[in-house]
Amino acid sequence: MAELLISISIPDWLAHTIAALVQCGLLLAIALCSAAVGIWLERKVSARIQDRLGPTRVGGKFGWLQPPADGLKLICKEDIIPAAADHILFRIAPYVCFCATFCVFLALPFANGWVAVELNAGAFFLLAVAGLEIFGVILGGYASGSKWSLYGAMREAAQVVSYEIPLGLCVVVVVILTGTMNLVEIGNQQAGWFFNWHIFHDPFTFVVFWVYVTCAVASSNRAPFDLPEAESELVAGFLTEYSGFRWVFFFMGEYASMFVVSGLGALLFLGGWNGPIPIASLLGLTPDGGDVFGWIGNLLGMCNFIAKAFAGMTFMIWLRWTLPRLRIDQVITTCLKYCVPIVSAMLAGVMLWSFFLPGGLILHVRSRYVAQPPSAVQSRAESSITAEGGCATRNTMDIR
Secondary structure, X not given: OHHHHHHOOOOHHHHHHHHHHHHHHHHHXXXXXXXXXXXXXXXXXXXXXXXXXXXXXXXXXXXXXXXXHHHHHXXXXXXXXXXXXXXXXXXXXXXXXXXXXXXXXXXXXXXXXEOOOOOOOXXXXXXXXXXXXXXXXXXXXXXXXXXXXXXXXXXXXXXXXXXXXXXXXXXXXXXXHHOOOOHHHHHHOOOOXXXXXXXXXXXXXXXHHHHXXXXXXXXXXXXXXXXXXXXXXXXXXXXXXXXXXXXXXHHHHHHHHHHHHHHHHHHHHOOOOOOOOOHHHHOOOOHHHOHHHHHHHHHHHHHXXXXXXXXXXXXXXXXXXXXXXXXXXXXXXXXXXHHHHHHHHHHHHHHHHHHHOOOOHHHHHHHHHOXXXXXXXXXXXXXXXXXXXXXXXXXXXXXX
């Protein structure tokens, strides 16, 4: 976009500033829309599980305008700051929490090339920045001047720091398979049919995917791992003293974080923007057919990626309204006694599998049993003869 603006005689600094503001606006719209859809899904899915209808009056039959109505109501609420609170930190904490989640969208690709900043270490950047959300929670709990808020913040810190270990190991498994931390390349390597997805690469990655799901739910502070705001023990945890618009920022950060971890899971294991059937490739909607066809193919890929992310959010919501809340000791035990050993064993298994069966089981079976063209057979025979000749030469030199 900056190049387009420069081409019409706009100064370089102004063109890049406008392009950056437009990109920030688009990312902010995506983050807010993901939070709004998450709130609507929370209400409708919980209602269906409890044999209710959910929102049906605001915005038509399905209550589409319920999230804006909730936001307007909370904006109009009185903003109360406790007398014992640290006023500066109390005000800053919600924005720190949301900004950490918002910055993750910078490196999250929605299609091939459709990313704000394509980083060679995109997976590392995403995990590192997503972990900064905990600082907002700790600030909010400490600055509230309430022991319940402080207890909730300390629980959040212990939980997030613990589950970052197996979560990072899950990402390392995919990095070993792909040989890159660039999320765009990881998505492109899963192009084609669904058996190219990393979840079907080998049995170890299938297990790692479910470990990732467990860690993603815990890192998003969702039930059954929502101990930092357990209302039966801590009133509302680190949110106890917050109300109005600042309370909204915490929850927007939570739902945006759900979208991010679901999208990252789709990128790492479920093909990213590639569907189970390569419809875009079959229809010729690729950059090879022209810019317009490539743009349409990327648009379909973005819709596919967003659908997978919202499917992950729906799964998290379903878990919340189905499973009972764990105790704090059970939460930490699940991480240290189950998730870490399992993902460590699967990491070793993936390394051995990649060494003996590079490319996966399906590719190995196909290359071994499917009939090859004569040229491929001849080239393989020539390479084996060359290898044998090299071995014979080395043996002769050893004898000498």
